[in-house]
Amino acid sequence: MKADLQKADPRGVLTGVHFMDGDHACCEGALAAGSRFAAGYPITPSTEVVERFAQRVPTVGGTFIQMEDELAASITLQGAVWGGAKAFTVTSGPGFSLMMEHIGYAAMTETPCVFVDVQRGGPSTGLPTLPAQADMMQAKWGSHGDYEIIALCPNSPQECFDLTIKAFNLAEEYRVPVMFMMDEVVGHMTEKVVIPPADQIEVVPRKHTHKSVEDYLPYGTNGDLVPEMAHAGEGYNFHVTGLTHDERGYPNMTLPTQDKLVRRLQNKILQAVDRIAMFEEEQIEGADVVVVSYGITSRVAQRAIEAARKKGLRVGKLRLITAWPFPEKKIRELAAQVKAFVVPELNLGQMVREVERSAAGQAKTFAVSHAGGGVHNPEDILKVIVEASR
Amino acid sequence: MAKGRVSIVVERCKACGFCVEFCPTHVLALSSAFNSKGYHPPHVVHPDKCSGCDLCGMYCPDFAIYATKVTPAGGGDK
Numbered sequence: 001m002k003a004d005l006q007k008a009d010p011r012g013v014l015t016g017v018h019f020m021d022g023d024h025a026c027c028e029g030a031l032a033a034g035s036r037f038a039a040g041y042p043i044t045p046s047t048e049v050v051e052r053f054a055q056r057v058p059t060v061g062g063t064f065i066q067m068e069d070e071l072a073a074s075i076t077l078q079g080a081v082w083g084g085a086k087a088f089t090v091t092s093g094p095g096f097s098l099m100m101e102h103i104g105y106a107a108m109t110e111t112p113c114v115f116v117d118v119q120r121g122g123p124s125t126g127l128p129t130l131p132a133q134a135d136m137m138q139a140k141w142g143s144h145g146d147y148e149i150i151a152l153c154p155n156s157p158q159e160c161f162d163l164t165i166k167a168f169n170l171a172e173e174y175r176v177p178v179m180f181m182m183d184e185v186v187g188h189m190t191e192k193v194v195i196p197p198a199d200q201i202e203v204v205p206r207k208h209t210h211k212s213v214e215d216y217l218p219y220g221t222n223g224d225l226v227p228e229m230a231h232a233g234e235g236y237n238f239h240v241t242g243l244t245h246d247e248r249g250y251p252n253m254t255l256p257t258q259d260k261l262v263r264r265l266q267n268k269i270l271q272a273v274d275r276i277a278m279f280e281e282e283q284i285e286g287a288d289v290v291v292v293s294y295g296i297t298s299r300v301a302q303r304a305i306e307a308a309r310k311k312g313l314r315v316g317k318l319r320l321i322t323a324w325p326f327p328e329k330k331i332r333e334l335a336a337q338v339k340a341f342v343v344p345e346l347n348l349g350q351m352v353r354e355v356e357r358s359a360a361g362q363a364k365t366f367a368v369s370h371a372g373g374g375v376h377n378p379e380d381i382l383k384v385i386v387e388a389s390r
Numbered sequence: 391m392a393k394g395r396v397s398i399v400v401e402r403c404k405a406c407g408f409c410v411e412f413c414p415t416h417v418l419a420l421s422s423a424f425n426s427k428g429y430h431p432p433h434v435v436h437p438d439k440c441s442g443c444d445l446c447g448m449y450c451p452d453f454a455i456y457a458t459k460v461t462p463a464g465g466g467d468k
Contacts, residue, residue, distance in 0.1 A: 237412050239445060251448070 006205050008032050008165075010198035011060045018193045022160040022186040023048035025193045026116060027056065029164025030088055032195065034203050035114075036062030037085040039076035041069050041095060044128045045184040046118035049090040070095040074102035078111045082240060084206070084231040086168055088114035088180075093122045093135055097142070104143030105242045106177035107265060110219075110227065112206070114167045116180040118187040119346075121372035131184035132372030133295055134347035139179040140324045146262050148269035150276060151179035151324035153294040157191045163321070169204040170276065174268055175226050181323060183346065185296040185375060209236070218249040219261075225268035269325050278321035279330065283309075287316030288339045289388045292331070292355050294320040296375055297344050304344075304381035313389045323351060331358035340388035344368035344381045364388065394442020394457045396434050402454035403431035409446035409455050415439040418446065 012031035020028075027049045030038070036057060040050040054064040062085075067073040070091055077087040091099060096117045106113055119135045121127025139151045150170050154160045160182060167178040209216050209228035218238040221227050230236035238249040244261055246252040269276070282305075284290060289308075293301040298319040308315045318334070320327065331341070331354075340363050343352035348369045356365040366388045368381050396417060403425055410418045410432055417440045421433035432455065434440070440457060447456035 239412070239448065241448070250443070250445070 004205065005202040008198040008201035008203050009034055009060075012036075013198040013201060014195050015197045016195055018195065019190060020157060020193050021048065021188055021190045022154065022157040022182060023118065023188065024052050025157040025160040026090075026164045026180070026182065026187075027052040028193075028195060029161040030114070030168065031056060031060065032161070032198070032201050033086065033165040033168035035086040035088055035168060036060065037064075037077065037080040037087040038089060039065045039067050039073040039080070039087070040090050041067050041073050043092045043095045045120055045187050046090045046092045046116065046182075048187070049116060049118070070098035071102065074099035074115070075105070077113055078102065078106055078109070081111050081113050082232050086112075086172070086206075088116060088168075090116040090118070092118050092120045092128075093132075094125060096135055096138065100138070100142040103149070103177050104145060104147060107143065107147035107149060108145075108242045109240050110175040110265070111177065112171035112175050114164070114171055114178050114180055116164075116182065118182040118184060120184050127373050129184065130373040131296060131375065132346045133181075133183055133297065134350065134372055136181065136323055136345070136347065136350045139181055146266060148266050149176050149179055149324060150174065150269065150322065151181050152278075153181045153320060153323050154186055155295050155298045155319070156186065157189060157193045159321075160186060161193050161195060165201060165203070169202070172204040172206055173226070174272065174276075175207065175229070176269065179324070181295065183295050217247045219245060220247040221264065225264055225271065273325045273327065273329070276322055276325060277327040277330065279327055280317070280319040280321060282317040283314075284316040284318065284334065286314055287337075288314045289342055289385055290316040290318050290334055290338050290340075291342045291344070291381070291385065292318045292320065292351070293344050294323055294351065295346075297346055300376045300378055301344050301381055303378040304385060307378065307382050308385045308389075311386070313385065315385055315389075320351070326351075326354045326358070328354075328358040331355055332360065332362075335359035335362035338363050340364040340366060342366045342368060342381065342384050342388050344370070344376055344384075346370045346372050346375065392438050392440045392442075393460060393462075394440040394444075395437070395460050396440055396446065396455065396457045398431055398433070399454045400425045400431045401427075402452045403429055404452060404454075405429035405431065406451065407432075408449045408451070412449050413446055414443065415441060
């Protein structure tokens with residue numbers, strides 16, 4: 001399965017060198033990726049994404065709807081997708097909680113879409129204006145039932161642009177909801193963002209069926225794991241349902257149908273982990289300790305890593321760009337070579353569990369937790385690196 | 391021989407036509423009759439084709455239609 005690539009529609013691409021924050025860069029990424037629909041309910045610190053989208057999208061022929069709440073936003077965008085649009089919604093922790101039901105619906109109905117979560121301190125209303133990375137497990141496990149999603153973690157405004165395009169592309173390629181896991185710092189940090197010309201931006205188009213109305217099976221995969229789509233109004237009348245359904249889309253609540261469907265929903269992602277997983281490595285060769293981090297914490301960790309190297313410690317860096325599916329194989333391979341992993345994150349221990357599980361006892365795992373509301377003091381990370389190197 | 395039977399709650403209908411459009415066996419059509427709100431509810435034009443799948447019931451935004459399985463012996467609804 002290899003998606004056909006197209007070039008971005010130049011109308012949505014604000015080519016040039018900009019000085020903008022991560023929220024705005026995310027909006028520009030969505031426009032460049034061809035998104036012409038967003039539904040949202042404003043929430044700090046994510047509002048600027050849709051604020052800009054609402055201003056920009058009418059000029060390129062699209063729609064933004066401010067909904068009555070996050071439930072409405074997260075299902076309206078899926079209506080737009082089935083109507084042919086590339087669509088997304090934007091929220092923060094409390095709204096993300098409300099969207100969980102529809103993330104499961106998107107997974108079950110295989111609706112390609114993007115959920116942007118600019119993470120803030122929680123639980124509940126928590127710290128509206130301050131950062132955290134405590135929704136990472138929720139992104140994977142928040143809705144009920146077995147399903148797989150993709151989650152990306154940008155660590156700069158530039159990546160907010162680049163990876164938003166990637167998020168839309170992955171959503172289309174695998175027909176899954178993609179979680180775009182920003183954090184308040186990345187969202188509100190202003191930096192240089194380079195937006196390339198449209199002909200240098202690759203966009204994955206909708207996997208639309210070429211079959212006739214008579215031959216089309218909405219969830220028929222023909223050996224592939226990702227079915228082809230048809231849109232409302234094209235004559236391919238079928239039922240898009242969250243109920244367990246057969247290849248025709250008909251509700252079919254039998255054991256074999258459930259088994260076949262749910263396993264395929266998992267396998268289409270799990271069998272492609274190596275193609276989906278992105279990470280950045282630095283001085284991994286010969287390292288005693290590898291610092292595993294993502295999002296804004298990776299930039300704080302960088303300082304601690306460099307300080308540790310000055311002390312003569314052999315420290316490698318592994319930055320997760322894809323958090324889900326978790327690059328289990330990569331961690332397992334590294335675990336055989338290193339003494340320990342150090343995992344700083346703005347929560348009380350989430351992705352560290354995945355690292356520990358994947359390491360499977362071959363290397364020690366140290367968490368550097370933080371309750372959120374700020375970023376780590378690099379000293380705190382350094383202390384743990386030193387301890388882990390012993 | 392029909393395997394199902396459609397029931398229509400005429401007064402709830404707003405004549406959106408979803409049931410007519412999406413019925414896999416084309417059992418329904420909008421009638422020329424009016425309900426008290428002035429809409430044309432559907433009626434059954436091919437009762438023998440109904441499989442009782444209840445897709446009409448799943449689609450209907452107003453719970454104005456549903457289908458039930460009929461036992462082959464004609465013993466009525468399950």
